[in-house]
Amino acid sequence: xxxxxxxxxxxxxxxxxxxxxxxxxxxxxxxxxxxxxxxxxxxxxxxxxxxxxxxxxxxxxxxxxxxxxxxxxxxxxxxxxxxxxxxxxxxxxxxxxxxxxxxxxxxxxxxxxxxxxxxxxxxxxxxxxxx
Numbered sequence: 001x002x003x004x005x006x007x008x009x010x011x012x013x014x015x016x017x018x019x020x021x022x023x024x025x026x027x028x029x030x031x032x033x034x035x036x037x038x039x040x041x042x043x044x045x046x047x048x049x050x051x052x053x054x055x056x057x058x059x060x061x062x063x064x065x066x067x068x069x070x071x072x073x074x075x076x077x078x079x080x081x082x083x084x085x086x087x088x089x090x091x092x093x094x095x096x097x098x099x100x101x102x103x104x105x106x107x108x109x110x111x112x113x114x115x116x117x118x119x120x121x122x123x124x125x126x127x128x129x130x131x
Contacts, residue, residue, distance in 0.1 A: 011116040017045045017076060018110035024078060025103045028094050035090040039082035041102060045109070 021042045031037040086095035 005120065007120055008117060011113045011120070014045060015110055015113035015117070017042065018106050018113060020076070022103060022106045022110070025099050025106060028099050029096065029103075031092075032094045032096055032099075033092070035092060037092050037094060038080045039086070039094045039099070040078050041081040042076040043079055045076065 024040055024042055028037075028039050028041075082093040082095065082098070086098065087093040
């Protein structure tokens with residue numbers, strides 16, 4: 001049985017993305033009063049997933065060496081992103097309200113990834129259970 005399930009790899013990638021995004025958001029909040037600091041965020045997970053050529057459900061190899069694939073990379077680029085009009089006179093453009101909304105979205109993405117992972121493992125356990 002092949003337990004190299006693509007859904008688990010996608011869930012793991014989303015969890016890693018949400019963790020990295022949460023770290024960037026925490027850094028933004030920590031620098032909310034730093035003069036000249038620019039708010040940052042990660043590019044969207046789905047955009048980074050597609051742009052790297054890592055389609056979530058790719059072809060399966062029938063034998064060793066049949067299809068050469070590279071391991072998926074679910075990384076995103078850090079870009080400057082802030083709300084319009086959030087810039088303070090000291091050049092800082094971090095909006096605490098915006099960052100809190102982004103943190104909630106990041107937490108939701110992480111929870112969703114863990115739920116998909118948990119349910120997939122439950123399905124595997126049910127399938128492998130003895131009658």
